[in-house]
Amino acid sequence: MANRNLLLSALAATLVSGLSAQTLLIPAAANTGDLPSSTGWPFDLTTPTRTLYIYDSSHFTSAGVTSPILISAVRIRANGNTTATWAGDTIPNVTLDLSTAPTDYSVINGTFDTNHGADRAQVYNAPMVVPPGSSTTGAAGPFAYNMTFSTPFLYDPSSGDLTVDIISGGAPSTANTPTVDASSTTGQALARRVYGLSYAGSPTGTVWSGESAHAIEFTYTIPSGYATAARYGTACGGDAPASFYELFTTTANPFDLSGNAGFTMQWLGGTYRVTPGASPIVPPTGVNRLTFSDDQTQQVPLPFAFPSAAGNNSAVWLCSNGWMAFSATTLTTLTESVSSLLNDPFPRLAFLWDDLAPNNGGTIDAEPDVSGTFHITFTAIPEYSIGGANDVQISLQSNGTIEVKYGTCSTLDCLVGYGRGSGARDPGGLDFSTLAPFTTGTERPNLELGVVDRPVLGTTANTIVRNIAPATALAGAINYGIELAPPLDLTFLGAPGCFANASAFFSQGFSVAAPTATVGIPLPNLPSLAGIVLDQQALVADPSVNRLGVATTNGVKWTLDVN
Numbered sequence: 001m002a003n004r005n006l007l008l009s010a011l012a013a014t015l016v017s018g019l020s021a022q023t024l025l026i027p028a029a030a031n032t033g034d035l036p037s038s039t040g041w042p043f044d045l046t047t048p049t050r051t052l053y054i055y056d057s058s059h060f061t062s063a064g065v066t067s068p069i070l071i072s073a074v075r076i077r078a079n080g081n082t083t084a085t086w087a088g089d090t091i092p093n094v095t096l097d098l099s100t101a102p103t104d105y106s107v108i109n110g111t112f113d114t115n116h117g118a119d120r121a122q123v124y125n126a127p128m129v130v131p132p133g134s135s136t137t138g139a140a141g142p143f144a145y146n147m148t149f150s151t152p153f154l155y156d157p158s159s160g161d162l163t164v165d166i167i168s169g170g171a172p173s174t175a176n177t178p179t180v181d182a183s184s185t186t187g188q189a190l191a192r193r194v195y196g197l198s199y200a201g202s203p204t205g206t207v208w209s210g211e212s213a214h215a216i217e218f219t220y221t222i223p224s225g226y227a228t229a230a231r232y233g234t235a236c237g238g239d240a241p242a243s244f245y246e247l248f249t250t251t252a253n254p255f256d257l258s259g260n261a262g263f264t265m266q267w268l269g270g271t272y273r274v275t276p277g278a279s280p281i282v283p284p285t286g287v288n289r290l291t292f293s294d295d296q297t298q299q300v301p302l303p304f305a306f307p308s309a310a311g312n313n314s315a316v317w318l319c320s321n322g323w324m325a326f327s328a329t330t331l332t333t334l335t336e337s338v339s340s341l342l343n344d345p346f347p348r349l350a351f352l353w354d355d356l357a358p359n360n361g362g363t364i365d366a367e368p369d370v371s372g373t374f375h376i377t378f379t380a381i382p383e384y385s386i387g388g389a390n391d392v393q394i395s396l397q398s399n400g401t402i403e404v405k406y407g408t409c410s411t412l413d414c415l416v417g418y419g420r421g422s423g424a425r426d427p428g429g430l431d432f433s434t435l436a437p438f439t440t441g442t443e444r445p446n447l448e449l450g451v452v453d454r455p456v457l458g459t460t461a462n463t464i465v466r467n468i469a470p471a472t473a474l475a476g477a478i479n480y481g482i483e484l485a486p487p488l489d490l491t492f493l494g495a496p497g498c499f500a501n502a503s504a505f506f507s508q509g510f511s512v513a514a515p516t517a518t519v520g521i522p523l524p525n526l527p528s529l530a531g532i533v534l535d536q537q538a539l540v541a542d543p544s545v546n547r548l549g550v551a552t553t554n555g556v557k558w559t560l561d562v563n
Contacts, residue, residue: 021072023219026059027188029339030077030215032426033247034140035183036333036340038079039212041195042168043091043130043145044177049197050205052112052165054105055213056190060157065220066451067228070152071098071123073219074164078133078141078178082335083250086144088132089176093169096124098153101161108192110207115163115194123149128168130177137249137335137413143217144178154223158454164216181215187423188343189213227561229451229461233487233501237467237542237551240441241427242309244274245350245417247338256433257416258409263435265418267307267400270442272418276435278403281393284365284377292320292358294384295332300366302374307400309347309420316396318366318376320359322352322414324394334384341419342426351404352392354414357384373397383411444469449478449538449553452518455560458525463556465510465517465538472544473512478519479504483535483555494547501555502535512540527562534558 025031042051060066074096078086099120109115124147135141155162171177183189189211196205222228248255262278290298297319305312310326317325321334327346336353358364362380369375374396380389391407404416416432420443445467452462465476481503488500510517519538523529536556543549 021219021221023217024060024063024065025215025217026055027183027190027213027215028059028062029183029188029343030140030181033338034080035181035215036337036343037182037184038179039182040174040179041193042166043076044171044174044179045168046170046172046174047197048168048170049195050112050165050167050202051193051195052115052163052205053191053193053212053214054101054108054115055162055164056105057157057161059190061451064231064451065157066230067454068154068156068223068226069220070223071149071155071218071220072152073146073148075143075217076145077181077215077217078135078144079181080135080137080139080141083135083137084178085134086132086178087176089130089171089173091128091130091169091171091177093167094124094126094128094147095122095167096147097122097165098155099163100155100159101163105161105190105192108194108207110194110204112165112194112203112205116165117160117163119154121151121153123151123153130171133178135178136251139249141178141181145180152221183213183215183339184210185340185343186211225561226563227454227456228559229454230557231449231451231554232483232557233537233555234497234499235446235448235552235554236495236498237447237540237545238441238445240439241425242271242420242440242443243342243418243424244427244430244440245338245341245415245419246429246432247336248412248414248416250412254412255409255414257406260406260433262403262405263432265402268439269307272440273437274435274440275437278405279395281377281391281405281407282369282375282395284363284367284375284379286363286365288365288367290364290366292364294320294357294359295334296320297325297330297332299328300376302396303368304372304374304398306396306398321356322354322378322392323348323350324376336413336415338415338426341415341417342421342424344421346421348419348421349394349402349404350415350417350419351394352378352390352409352411352414352416354411355384356381356390360384362389447538447540447551447553449536449556451556455523455534455558457523457527457529457560457562460520460522461558462518462520463536465519465540465553466515468512468515468517468540469542469544470513470515472542474541474543476510476512476517476538476540477507478510478536478538479507480534480536481505482533483557490548490552495550495552496546498546498548498550498552500537500552502537523560530561532560534560
């Protein structure tokens with residue numbers, strides 16, 4: 001095994017020269033903004049610490065990184081959930097060890113070294129200069145912690161998860177260094193950690209109870225001599241995202257809906273028709289006044305069955321921080337977060353998501369009017385530690401229609417919108433002050449061609465077709481040929497947004513009876529075929545998709561090789 005490690009290190013040092021560097025930021029949610037959590041481990045602590053993470057390999061493979069890569073640098077992002085500045089510092093004695101984890105991230109061990117594989121390598125051992133910087137509430141922070149390797153690390157995602165083991169000498173003052181952007185959201189972080197005040201060499205640490213991941217960026221190159229499989233191009237077959245939002249920030253985009261007529265969400269039985277404007281605020285009578293402590297979520301019964309993406313609701317779950325969930329939750333999240341809106345496991349309406357403090361003033365009422373419409377009204381609610389007063393009303397009708405109405409509001413930063421949750425797609429922010437009518441989608445994703453195996457000669461290489469709709473799909477096929485550059489736009493045939501990404505030298509059919517289908521091709525064991533490129537694209541006949549009745553996937557480019 002020692003000889004293998006020497007061989008890998010030599011290969012890494014030889015191949016890194018002249019290759020084009022790429023970057024991958026994980027978790028994927030970090031690419032759309034600040035993650036929902038933060039941590040001081042391992043850099044923003046005055047005490048020397050050791051923090052070991054195991055990151056699931058799917059962070060790489062889901063981004064199309066399915067072949068061996070040479071990792072040459074790591075950057076870790078500062079938290080952006082709060083407005084902060086730091087003076088900068090030099091952290092002494094920072095080391096970073098990488099390896100292929102011997103076990104899945106979900107069964108991480110409290111003994112640090114047990115989580116390392118045989119290819120463990122120390123890729124960084126030096127002081128770390130942390131530059132001065134700042135972060136703004138709601139925006140992603142800068143990359144504050146940077147480590148460039150003298151020798152790159154060869155990592156193959158198909159061989160297992162990735163162990164990232166950091167020992168930090170500790171900062172002289174935490175005012176000089178920022179907290180780290182992180183996620184502890186199940187299904188988003190897809191990583192776990194062991195941590196301890198163990199710079200001196202303690203062999204064990206504490207296993208964090210749930211998932212935990214830094215916002216961490218890897219710089220890498222793809223070495224030659226390996227079979228590779230990479231996705232490219234555009235897919236179709238899905239519909240519009242189900243979510244929408246506007247993130248207001250104190251300086252860059254201050255809240256401008258004070259006194260605005262608000263907006264209306266008409267339930268269409270799976271989607272919403274969103275239009276500007278709503279009926280006037282109905283003054284509450286006080287017959288059902290709710291008492292909230294700071295950062296509290298309460299179940300509020302409804303007088304009718306209210307249809308939503310979570311089914312027919314007999315209640316909603318109202319948070320004092322200006323949001324409402326349509327499924328049971330005990331979360332009381334106070335910091336407005338697009339990532340949480342899209343990824344927490346329930347549909348949620350953010351009507352004025354901010355760190356509000358109804359325990360410090362104002363009233364919250366929940367009552368029906370004479371027409372049967374149910375109103376939840378925040379009146380003169382201040383922000384925590386800031387004060388002010390905010391008036392907003394949410395009106396629910398038995399047909400599923402929601403109206404959001406704004407009175408006078410003093411807040412400058414908050415999140416407004418609707419999130420389907422559970423990993424919903426990010427539609428990008430909109431401007432409610434110039435809102436035009438639109439209809440949300442059902443979260444039906446595009447048809448996708450994913451990578452299962454690298455096309456190693458002498459093996460059966462598989463790809464997988466995802467997001468098939470068995471109820472409407474009629475047939476499926478994969479075309480094999482060469483990449484079409486540029487791809488052929490199929491709009492003229494009645495398939496807007498669909499493209500032919502690859503030609504068809506030959507085709508292979510597959511079943512559409514399930515949402516996924518795995519398709520494999522035996523590759524001959526002929527070294528003379530090394531370097532041959534074969535492109536592929538899947539198509540599904542589905543009359544519900546468009547006038548042509550065809551959905552197309554992205555392309556996958558195979559480069560055959562012996563390893």
